[in-house]
Amino acid sequence: MIKAVRGTRDLLPPDTELWNFVEHTVREVFARYNYREIRTPIFESTELFSRSVGEETDIVSKEMFTWEDKARAASEKTQTLTLRPENTAGVVRAYIEHELGRSGLLQKLYYIGPQFRRERPQKGRYRQFFQIGAEVLGPTTAGSELPIRDAEVLDMLTALLDAVGLTGWTLYLNSVGCAKCRPAYNQALRDALENVKDQMCGDCQRRSETNPLRVLDCKVPEDQPIIEGLPKIADYLDEGCREHFAQVRAILDTLGIPYQVNERMVRGLDYYTRTTFEFTHGKLGSQSAVLGGGRYDGLSEQLDGPKAPGIGFAIGEDRLVLALQAQQQQTLAPLKAFVVPLGEGMNRHALKLAKQLRADGVAVDVSDESFRLKKSFETAEKLGATFAIIVGENEVKADAFAVKNLTSGLQTTVSRSELLGHLED
Numbered sequence: 408m409i410k411a412v413r414g415t416r417d418l419l420p421p422d423t424e425l426w427n428f429v430e431h432t433v434r435e436v437f438a439r440y441n442y443r444e445i446r447t448p449i450f451e452s453t454e455l456f457s458r459s460v461g462e463e464t465d466i467v468s469k470e471m472f473t474w475e476d477k478a479r480a481a482s483e484k485t486q487t488l489t490l491r492p493e494n495t496a497g498v499v500r501a502y503i504e505h506e507l508g509r510s511g512l513l514q515k516l517y518y519i520g521p522q523f524r525r526e527r528p529q530k531g532r533y534r535q536f537f538q539i540g541a542e543v544l545g546p547t548t549a550g551s552e553l554p555i556r557d558a559e560v561l562d563m564l565t566a567l568l569d570a571v572g573l574t575g576w577t578l579y580l581n582s583v584g585c586a587k588c589r590p591a592y593n594q595a596l597r598d599a600l601e602n603v604k605d606q607m608c609g610d611c612q613r614r615s616e617t618n619p620l621r622v623l624d625c626k627v628p629e630d631q632p633i634i635e636g637l638p639k640i641a642d643y644l645d646e647g648c649r650e651h652f653a654q655v656r657a658i659l660d661t662l663g664i665p666y667q668v669n670e671r672m673v674r675g676l677d678y679y680t681r682t683t684f685e686f687t688h689g690k691l692g693s694q695s696a697v698l699g700g701g702r703y704d705g706l707s708e709q710l711d712g713p714k715a716p717g718i719g720f721a722i723g724e725d726r727l728v729l730a731l732q733a734q735q736q737q738t739l740a741p742l743k744a745f746v747v748p749l750g751e752g753m754n755r756h757a758l759k760l761a762k763q764l765r766a767d768g769v770a771v772d773v774s775d776e777s778f779r780l781k782k783s784f785e786t787a788e789k790l791g792a793t794f795a796i797i798v799g800e801n802e803v804k805a806d807a808f809a810v811k812n813l814t815s816g817l818q819t820t821v822s823r824s825e826l827l828g829h830l831e832d
């Protein structure tokens with residue numbers, strides 16, 4: 408038997424309904440904040456990720472699906488390609504390639520789609536997983552650098568989590584400084600690590616030289632007490648970064664959005680500057696991060712583009728769905744009615760009635776006339792329908808139908824014109 412590849416999975420009904428509900432809600436909420444959809448390719452040049460996410464990150468150093476794509480014609484070059492491990496780099500590449508900044512306006516873009524990382528699979532961690540993300544970026548003249556943008560992004564996220572019905576989340580906030588103040592912090596980390604790195608894992612030993620900030624991403628339990636004792640970024644922020652962070656926090660306070668500052672959260676990707684954030688959910692176990700994001704003021708220039716500060720996030724859709732399931736949210740409209748044709752020639756009448764109800768927005772399924780009444784009722788219950796509507800010869804003649812409430816067991820006759828009202832009572 409051929410099975411789905413390790414770390415990938417099939418999404419089956421009824422779970423797909425929750426996925427669709429989430430995506431539908433995302434589109435609705437993001438539109439209210441004036442975001443538009445962008446779709447970028449699923450694979451890109453490997454260089455795009457190594458130059459943005461960073462060579463020393465877990466993602467680039469261990470987790471990418473990369474291959475050599477051989478030239479097939481004289482006009483083509485052999486290239487190294489990678490399945491996208493995240494989507495911010497692709498969006499910024501598209502922003503640069505299509506000169507989206509030329510309008511002088513902020514670009515507010517969102518995406519929904521699969522991402523790929525060769526991680527060790529477990530619940531909530533897959534090799535193909537789905538992210539819902541958004542980015543707001545643009546020229547500084549459009550205000551892309553200002554704290555209001557950070558706060559608006561966080562406000563949109565809380566609105567989305569409310570709209571899908573997720574409760575019990577925690578928002579962690581930090582500032583990781585900028586290109587100006589980060590070098591001093593990196594040096595402080597290097598100095599502090601000098602005496603302790605020999606007791607740490609191989610990754611930390613290497614990173615303490617190459618990219619000390621990434622030491623803070625380490626998950627090895629034995630290294631945690633050492634990491635706790637390292638210098639804190641908050642003590643190294645320059646005036647501009649400190650002021651920016653204070654303003655973001657002040658706006659969040661005004662909006663009534665609760666958060667906790669977590670000084671260790673540096674978010675695993677090199678392109679972040681200033682604000683970083685993560686939302687976690689208690690019901691998710693060890694993979695508790697539902698979403699993460701932050702500001703990336705130098706990213707466009709790093710990819711040879713114009714100055715285009717921005718901020719964005721990615722929601723782990725798999726984890727959002729898991730958290731909603733753990734909460735047992737009844738967010739989906741259940742099947743309202745099962746239409747039951749009874750007797751020969753009744754299929755077409757049943758389908759006509761179903762068509763009418765569906766046009767009115769009612770979720771309806773249809774039996775078929777070869778079923779006996781008992782089997783139809785049993786099927787209706789298995790499907791979770793609230794009503795069974797019987798379409799027999801007498802009903803068609805009278806244009807009124809026997810409607811059985813499957814919860815109470817009560818059966819009444821209802822005319823076609825009153826049916827919709829009856830089902831919705």
Ligand code: AMP
Nearest residue numbers: 531532533536696697698699721723726
């Ligand atoms: P990141 O792009 O690493 O900042 O991750 C953003 C969000 O994507 C995380 O908070 C997770 O919810 C989700 N995520 C990241 N990696 C995985 C994975 N391997 N499987 C499932 N979800 C993931």
